[in-house]
Amino acid sequence: MPPSPAGSQKAIVAVQVVRRTPILYFQAEEILLMVSVAGPKLVSPCLKALEGLQLSNSEVQATAVFEANIALILRFLIDNDLGGGRWIEFEAGAFLVVSETSRSTTAQIELDVHLGHGTKFRALPMDTDAGSFVPPLRTAALELSVDVESQLVTGAACVLTVEGQAQPVARAVWLRALATQQVTEEAADSAVLFLSEDEEVLLQHLGETLAAMDADIILTYDLSETVRRMLGKRGIAKAGSPLARSLCRRLGAEVKLTPKSNEVSGMTGRLGFDLQKQVEKDHRLVDYSLGALSQHFCRIPLPELSAATRAKVLRSRPRAYAQHLLRQAEASANIFHHLAYLYNFVEMARVTGCPLSYLLERGQAIKVQCQLLREARLRGFVLPQRPGTGEDTTYEGATVLEPACGFYRCPIAVLDFASLYPSIMMAHNLCYSTLLPPGREKKPDCPDFTESPPTAGSEHATCFVKAQVRKGLLPSILEHLLAARKAAKAQLAQCDPGEAGATRRKVLHGRQLALKLSANSVYGFTGATNGPLPCLEVAGAVTAYGREMIQATKAKVEQHFTTGLGYAYNAEVVYGDTDSVMVKFGPEGFALDEAIKVSKEASTVCSSIFPAPVRLEFEKVYQPFLLMAKKRYAGMAFASSSSSPELETKGIETVRRDWCDLVRHGLEETLKRLLVSDGSDGCQKAIAHVRDVCNDLRQNKIDFRSLVISKSLGRNEYTAKAPHAEVAEKLKKRDATTAPRLGDRVSYLVLAGAAKAKVYEKAEDPLYALENDLPIDADYYLENQLKQPLVRVFELVCGDVHKAESLLFGGLTSQKVVVSTSKGGMGKFVKPRPKCLSCSADIDHGAVCTLCKEKLPEIKAQALGRVRALAEELSQLRAACARDCALPSGAFPQLPADEPVSDQGQASERCLNEGCPVIFSRARVAKQLGSAREALQRLDVKEA
Ligand SMILES: [Zn+2]
Ligand SMILES: [Zn+2]
CATH class of the missing domain: 3.30.420.10 (Ribonuclease H-like superfamily/Ribonuclease H)
Incomplete structure (x- = not known):
C-alpha cells in the first residue's frame, strides 16, 4: 500500500507526474499522472470521478487509464520486486513483530513493515542456496x-x-x-x-x-x-x-x-x-x-x-x-x-512471480500478465486498462500440411522446431511494444521494421520495429525464461545423483519445467480474446511465421535432398503440423541409420535458412508408420538406430471412458502386431489377432472385465433411459441396501437380447450376468465398439474400407453363434437332458455314454484334476482380493470391535472394492468350479 500519513482520512494519498510508455503499439513516452489512493476499494470510485473530467487547461484530459485493474497483492509484489514462493530478507529494524494481542492473523510470525521510500527488504535471489530453499511447509x-x-x-x-x-x-x-x-x-x-x-x-x-x-x-x-x-x-x-x-x-x-x-x-x-x-x-x-x-x-x-x-x-x-x-x-x-506438486508449484510461483494461490485458482493468463507487468515496470512501460484490440475476431492458426495418408514400411523422419513460437517471437522481435500502428510503415519517418508474412483475411500488413530500434518486452521475457531454463538444466545435470541430491533435483526439475511451460504460454496470452491483453496482430504474426517456416522447410528438404544433388533418393515431406515435419528420405528398404544420418543433415541444412534462435532438430524416426489423418497417426519410434523402439500413437482414441477395455487393448495389441519393428510385415498377424478377438467374443470367451462399460450415476438419472441408470434400477429391485446410489459408478455389460432391443434394455450388472451365465451381445461389441476404430486403421493398410472390413470381419458378422450354456430367460424352465461328460452325447442317466464307459477311470482323473486346478486358481484370486481389496482394522480400542468378515465359501463371489482388479475372473472361476464339482458328483468321485 502507498505510504499514508498517520490519521489521514484522505481518499487520494498522492498524485505524481510520471513518464511512461504505453505498451500497445510502438509509440513514444507519455506524461501520465500516477494516482495513489488510500485503499483498494477506492480505486473504482476514483476512476469514476476521473472519467470525463475536464480540467481548466483544455490540453490536459483523462483519456486513457493504465493498470488500475491490477489486484493489490500483485501490485505490491511487482512494485517491491518480490514474487510468489520467494524468501524475503528484512534489514534489522525495518519491521516490528506484532504482539499477541493485536494480531490480525494466526500466522506463526506477524510483522508490521513500513512501506515506501527506503523500504529495507529484498527477495533473495533464486539461484542462491538460501533463495531456492524449500521451507518445511x-x-x-x-x-x-x-x-x-x-x-x-x-x-x-x-x-x-x-x-x-x-x-x-x-x-x-x-x-x-x-x-x-x-x-x-x-x-x-x-x-x-x-x-x-x-x-x-x-x-x-x-x-x-x-x-x-x-x-x-x-x-x-x-x-x-x-x-x-x-x-x-x-x-x-x-x-x-x-x-x-x-x-x-x-x-x-x-x-x-x-x-x-x-x-x-x-x-x-x-x-x-x-x-x-x-x-x-x-x-x-x-x-x-x-x-x-x-x-x-x-x-x-x-x-x-x-x-x-x-x-x-x-x-x-x-x-x-x-x-x-x-x-x-x-x-x-x-x-x-x-x-512433486509442492516443488513444481513453488518453482512456478518463483519463475512467474505469481502468488501460489493464483497458480491454483486462475488460468494460464495470470502467469504471463504477472511477468509482463514486472518487465513493464522495469523498463518504464504501462499496460492499458482495457485491451486495445479486444474485438471478438479470430486469426489464422497453425499450418497443417495435407497428410499423404498411408501405411509406410520405410523410415519416416520427424524433424521439429525447438520451442517454435517462443523462438519466432524472439527472432522477429514480436511484441505489443514493437507493433507498428496500421499504416505507420508507409510514413517516411518510420523506423526500421520487418513485415510479417501475409495472413488470409488481413487487409493491411502487420509490421514490427526491429530490435535495434526497440527490443520488445515479450522477447526479453522469453530470452530470460529460456536462458534460465538452460541454466537450471545444466545445474540439474551436475546434481548429486544419489539421495543427497534428491531435493535439489526436484527443485531444479520443477524449475526447468515451470520455465518451459511459462515460455510456451506467452504466445497463447496474446491470442486469448477473453484474456487481459489480447493482441491478435501479434498472435497472428506468430502463426504466420510458423506457417511460412513449415512451408519453407518442406521446400528446402524437397529441393536439397534429391538425386540431382547426389543423394540416393528424392526426399518427400509426407506430413507437417505446427512445429514439425515428417519426411520420407528413401523407399522401403532404406536403412534406419541412413535415415537418421540424413535427417540430422537435414536439420542443419534447414536451420541455416532461419534466423536465430529458430532451430530445426532431428527428433526421431518412425518405422513402420501409419498416417491416418491430420493429427492421427501411429508408429514405432526410434530415437537412435541402437535404441529400442516404442509404439507411439496420436489422436487414436484409446483412452475414452465410454469404451470398454476390449477396444483399448484390442486396438493397442493390433497396432503392436501391425507396427513390428523388425522389418517383417505385421499385417497378417494383426488381422489374425483381430479375428481371434472376434471369435473369442462370439464364443463368450472374453474376460468380462474387458467388456465392462461404466458411468457414474448422476442426479435424476434413475428415470432416464440410459444403460447405467437401467442397471442401477435393476440392482435396486434386487437388493435396495446394496444398490448404487448417487455419485456411485455403475458398471454394465450389454447382453444378447431381442433383435430390436435398445442398448439400455440389454444392459446388465456384470456379476449378475456371470453368475447366471447370461451371454453377451457379441454383435453390439463388434459393431458399436470394435469395428469403427479397427476399420479406420486397416483401410489404409489394405487400400479401402470394404477390403478392410472383409479381411477383418468377413464371414464373422453374418453368422450368429448362439451360446448354448444359457440358463437365463427361457432356459430356466426347460430341464435339459443329461449329456455325456466326455463326448456330450445325449444320455438317459449316469455320467457318460456307453461308448465312453471304458475310458471312465481316465475321465474321473481328468475331472478331479480340473476341480483341483480351479480350486487352486480360485483360492489364488481370493488371496489377491484379500490382499488388495480388504479393509484392515485399526486398533482404535474406543470403537466397538468389527464384526468378523466371512468372505470365504460364499455362494456369491462379491468384492466390496468397486475397482477390484480380479472380481470377474474370480466370479468366472467360481462358476466353472461349481460345474466341475457337479460333474465330479455325477462321476461319484470324492474331491478330497
Ligand atoms: Zn460319451
Ligand atoms: Zn477384490
Whole structure:
C-alpha cells in the first residue's frame, strides 16, 4: 500500500507526474499522472470521478487509464520486486513483530513493515542456496465421508506431513459413532480418534484440530465438495470460527463457497489444493478415482467403496472404516508427494512471480500478465486498462500440411522446431511494444521494421520495429525464461545423483519445467480474446511465421535432398503440423541409420535458412508408420538406430471412458502386431489377432472385465433411459441396501437380447450376468465398439474400407453363434437332458455314454484334476482380493470391535472394492468350479 500519513482520512494519498510508455503499439513516452489512493476499494470510485473530467487547461484530459485493474497483492509484489514462493530478507529494524494481542492473523510470525521510500527488504535471489530453499511447509491431507441418504458427514481423516520429513507427523480420524470407552487421546496405532454422534460437534472438533495443525496446504481429493461439507448448507464459515480458522489464517475473513460455480474463497494464508482437478489437468487417464490414482502413481492398492458399502462398513466394522478413511487421506498425501506438486508449484510461483494461490485458482493468463507487468515496470512501460484490440475476431492458426495418408514400411523422419513460437517471437522481435500502428510503415519517418508474412483475411500488413530500434518486452521475457531454463538444466545435470541430491533435483526439475511451460504460454496470452491483453496482430504474426517456416522447410528438404544433388533418393515431406515435419528420405528398404544420418543433415541444412534462435532438430524416426489423418497417426519410434523402439500413437482414441477395455487393448495389441519393428510385415498377424478377438467374443470367451462399460450415476438419472441408470434400477429391485446410489459408478455389460432391443434394455450388472451365465451381445461389441476404430486403421493398410472390413470381419458378422450354456430367460424352465461328460452325447442317466464307459477311470482323473486346478486358481484370486481389496482394522480400542468378515465359501463371489482388479475372473472361476464339482458328483468321485 502507498505510504499514508498517520490519521489521514484522505481518499487520494498522492498524485505524481510520471513518464511512461504505453505498451500497445510502438509509440513514444507519455506524461501520465500516477494516482495513489488510500485503499483498494477506492480505486473504482476514483476512476469514476476521473472519467470525463475536464480540467481548466483544455490540453490536459483523462483519456486513457493504465493498470488500475491490477489486484493489490500483485501490485505490491511487482512494485517491491518480490514474487510468489520467494524468501524475503528484512534489514534489522525495518519491521516490528506484532504482539499477541493485536494480531490480525494466526500466522506463526506477524510483522508490521513500513512501506515506501527506503523500504529495507529484498527477495533473495533464486539461484542462491538460501533463495531456492524449500521451507518445511505443512500439508494436511483431508478426507471427508458423507452418507448420501442423510447427507450428513459420517467421518473424516487427516494426515499431516511436513516437507523434509519422511513420515507423517500427525494422523487423526473423526467418526460419527458412539464410544464404548472413554475417549483417549492417542490410540495404539498413533492416530488420534474423536467420536461423537452429533455432526456439528464432529465438525467443530475437526475445525479446531485442523486450526491447531496450522497447515500451509489443505490437500483434498475434491476441494469444493470437502469445503461444502465442512461449511454445511449455508456455505459460509463465520470469520474467526474454528472452521474458518482451519481453512484460513486471517482472523477477519469469512470462508465461502459460491454455490453455482463451486468456488472456494477466503482461504487467505492457506492453500486449497484439489488433487482430482489437478491430476485431470496434467494426466490423461481412464479412471480418476482416488483408488485408481493411488494404484497408478504409487502402486499402492486402495479399495473404492460404493455408498451402500460405506454405510454398511461404518455400521458393522467401525474400526476398519476409521482405518479406511486414514488410508484415503494417506493416499492423497502420497500422490501429492509422488507427483512433486509442492516443488513444481513453488518453482512456478518463483519463475512467474505469481502468488501460489493464483497458480491454483486462475488460468494460464495470470502467469504471463504477472511477468509482463514486472518487465513493464522495469523498463518504464504501462499496460492499458482495457485491451486495445479486444474485438471478438479470430486469426489464422497453425499450418497443417495435407497428410499423404498411408501405411509406410520405410523410415519416416520427424524433424521439429525447438520451442517454435517462443523462438519466432524472439527472432522477429514480436511484441505489443514493437507493433507498428496500421499504416505507420508507409510514413517516411518510420523506423526500421520487418513485415510479417501475409495472413488470409488481413487487409493491411502487420509490421514490427526491429530490435535495434526497440527490443520488445515479450522477447526479453522469453530470452530470460529460456536462458534460465538452460541454466537450471545444466545445474540439474551436475546434481548429486544419489539421495543427497534428491531435493535439489526436484527443485531444479520443477524449475526447468515451470520455465518451459511459462515460455510456451506467452504466445497463447496474446491470442486469448477473453484474456487481459489480447493482441491478435501479434498472435497472428506468430502463426504466420510458423506457417511460412513449415512451408519453407518442406521446400528446402524437397529441393536439397534429391538425386540431382547426389543423394540416393528424392526426399518427400509426407506430413507437417505446427512445429514439425515428417519426411520420407528413401523407399522401403532404406536403412534406419541412413535415415537418421540424413535427417540430422537435414536439420542443419534447414536451420541455416532461419534466423536465430529458430532451430530445426532431428527428433526421431518412425518405422513402420501409419498416417491416418491430420493429427492421427501411429508408429514405432526410434530415437537412435541402437535404441529400442516404442509404439507411439496420436489422436487414436484409446483412452475414452465410454469404451470398454476390449477396444483399448484390442486396438493397442493390433497396432503392436501391425507396427513390428523388425522389418517383417505385421499385417497378417494383426488381422489374425483381430479375428481371434472376434471369435473369442462370439464364443463368450472374453474376460468380462474387458467388456465392462461404466458411468457414474448422476442426479435424476434413475428415470432416464440410459444403460447405467437401467442397471442401477435393476440392482435396486434386487437388493435396495446394496444398490448404487448417487455419485456411485455403475458398471454394465450389454447382453444378447431381442433383435430390436435398445442398448439400455440389454444392459446388465456384470456379476449378475456371470453368475447366471447370461451371454453377451457379441454383435453390439463388434459393431458399436470394435469395428469403427479397427476399420479406420486397416483401410489404409489394405487400400479401402470394404477390403478392410472383409479381411477383418468377413464371414464373422453374418453368422450368429448362439451360446448354448444359457440358463437365463427361457432356459430356466426347460430341464435339459443329461449329456455325456466326455463326448456330450445325449444320455438317459449316469455320467457318460456307453461308448465312453471304458475310458471312465481316465475321465474321473481328468475331472478331479480340473476341480483341483480351479480350486487352486480360485483360492489364488481370493488371496489377491484379500490382499488388495480388504479393509484392515485399526486398533482404535474406543470403537466397538468389527464384526468378523466371512468372505470365504460364499455362494456369491462379491468384492466390496468397486475397482477390484480380479472380481470377474474370480466370479468366472467360481462358476466353472461349481460345474466341475457337479460333474465330479455325477462321476461319484470324492474331491478330497
Ligand atoms: Zn460319451
Ligand atoms: Zn477384490
